[in-house]
């Protein structure tokens with residue numbers, strides 16, 4: 491049984507207005523509000539787990555490769571060699587940042603590709619092993635790939651999560667079988683920010699001799715991540731979560747392990763990923779990693795304090811508000827909350843109408859909105875999943891922006907209740 495009756499809504503956009511038919515225990519009513527125009531620089535961006543602004547360092551580093559240095563890195567002449575050298579410098583920057591060897595970095599188009607490629611390689615390296623372990627709260631790039639493998643005859647086990655969003659390493663230990671080919675688990679959840687016991691998971695996989703792939707997209711740059719210090723076989727990274735443009739990512743693969751490429755063609759990336767490299771994006775990714783490497787991680791302490799203050803303020807002053815996921819261990823920038831009987835999509839639209847970008851975990855599938863699979867796995871409640879809103883701060887977020895969000899939520903409740 492759901493613990494709350496959720497307010498549901500049908501949202502219609504017409505001219506500058508949004509109209510929503512809302513329902514609660516007392517019946518249905520019309521909620522109508524204006525989409526205000528706001529200048530880009532007046533926008534309050536609180537959705538950094540979705541994507542981040544491009545860093546000036548990344549933009550500047552890539553510019554020559556969009557203008558004069560457009561050679562193909564595979565060409566034998568010096569014009570091509572300069573592009574190749576730029577890729578190798580970027581590889582050095584990424585490796586230095588995450589504590590890996592240069593030869594362990596494979597550039598990809600995004601973390602989705604890196605996650606697909608890692609699982610593909612692990613199962614191709616062990617063709618007799620037909621069992622895969624992942625969790626119910628992974629990103630769709632892991633879940634949908636596993637779904638396809640399941641349709642091809644692989645047996646996939648989805649680890650459960652506690653109501654607080656935590657994976658239990660004991661469940662992993664009990665689930666590993668002699669035919670387990672790969673364990674794919676994320677470092678930090680993109681919706682709740684909850685951090686998994688990665689060290690313990692790595693130790694279990696090493697002891698049980700199972701390949702461990704980790705989706706570290708949300709953790710990298712926000713918490714200490716050292717590939718060589720942990721027992722991880724491969725790790726996925728995304729450029730646009732770190733201040734690089736969209737369209738570039740990386741897969742870190744431990745030296746000495748066999749690798750079976752997902753994308754085949756040319757011999758780029760030492761035969762581990764075919765296709766002419768996107769030199770500008772790779773160079774920008776390297777520069778973003780270098781910038782993150784130089785920045786002390788303590789820069790996130792201030793963000794964490796702001797997030798905690800926002801959480802305290804929101805829970806104390808917004809009627810019916812509650813937090814989703816445990817308070818700790820959690821990414822320093824993420825708060826996932828719900829407001830009883832308030833549909834998150836309507837709330838996100840109201841925030842947008844007033845110049846604030848936050849997100850709901852819901853996904854648009856075949857023109858229907860489905861509630862967050864993460865919250866559904868954690869709570870078993872459709873209402874809780876439909877109420878989940880994610881706020882994710884960046885290093886440039888300011889306290890007055892968060893105060894504006896809380897004021898807006900209070901204002902919305904007057905409208906909706």
Ligand code: PLP
Nearest residue numbers: 600601602629680705707708728
């Ligand atoms: N994994 C996690 C945890 C993510 O949050 C995301 C993107 O939101 C991805 C993977 C996919 O990253 P990309 O957009 O680079 O494909």
